[in-house]
Amino acid sequence: MALVNMVRMLHYARKEGYAVGAFNILDYNSFKAVVVAAEELEAPVIVQTSVKTVVFWGYEVIFNWYLDIAEPVGVPVAMHLDHCKDPDIIKKCIDAGWTSVMIDASSEPFEENMAVTRQVLEMAQPAGVSVEAELGEIGGVEDDIAVDEENAFLADPEKALYFCRKLPVDCFAPAIGTAHGLYKGEPKIAFDNLERIAAGTSIPLALHGGTGLSDDVFKRCIALGCAKVNISTQLKYSFIDAFVRYFQQNSKEYNPLKVLDAQFKDMKKMVQEKIRLFGSAGKAW
């Protein structure tokens, strides 16, 4: 029961004005930290894998983590493929058991983005797999996709609404000025654009580039219709910083299991802070 796609969890989140956290995991330990964090807070959660992570570990290995960790828990857990440009990789994830995928054809011309997204919808939705798509280009680096600030551009609200009318995606990610990675200055968020898009479609919206946004920005975006919030960089920092900190404090002790435990606790704490902030604690069902 815990293995679900994103459809219902995002539908309720959008309707009730909270957001489901989507965390990019790196290994078994981070996968488990995300799921245990959600379980303790009775929250729905999305575990995301970047293409690089999938290629590093392999499809079957990651799907087995999903079965092992998420199936027994009493909260809904979606396993989502983050930013993927390649329909062949998407197909392999669907065949392997991912319950949700993102097609990112945002660097293509508008018509081509729509055509590729349609192709993925035709492949995914009959298999019960939810689909996220993107319009405009989100700045920063995510996986192998790098968009420098000059090339990042906002989603045009008219085009965004046309896209959402024509294609029944389960989640829509309009570029609104957020960026992947760490922000160099204060991000300029196009709240007006977000508001116009949200007013014209009931499709749950995704907020990318969650690391480094202020609590106020999160709350405002969620109130405007962002039902999914992506956090990747912050989990990577937690993963590495917890390791380094433990080792510095216990430099004579070569005990990898204690290091893994310190990482687990740190990642779980960070995920729980976000779940509480996004308002999804207690919303498991």
Ligand code: 13P
């Ligand atoms: P951050 O790396 O800024 O947390 O962004 C995550 C993201 O949007 C993944 O798609």
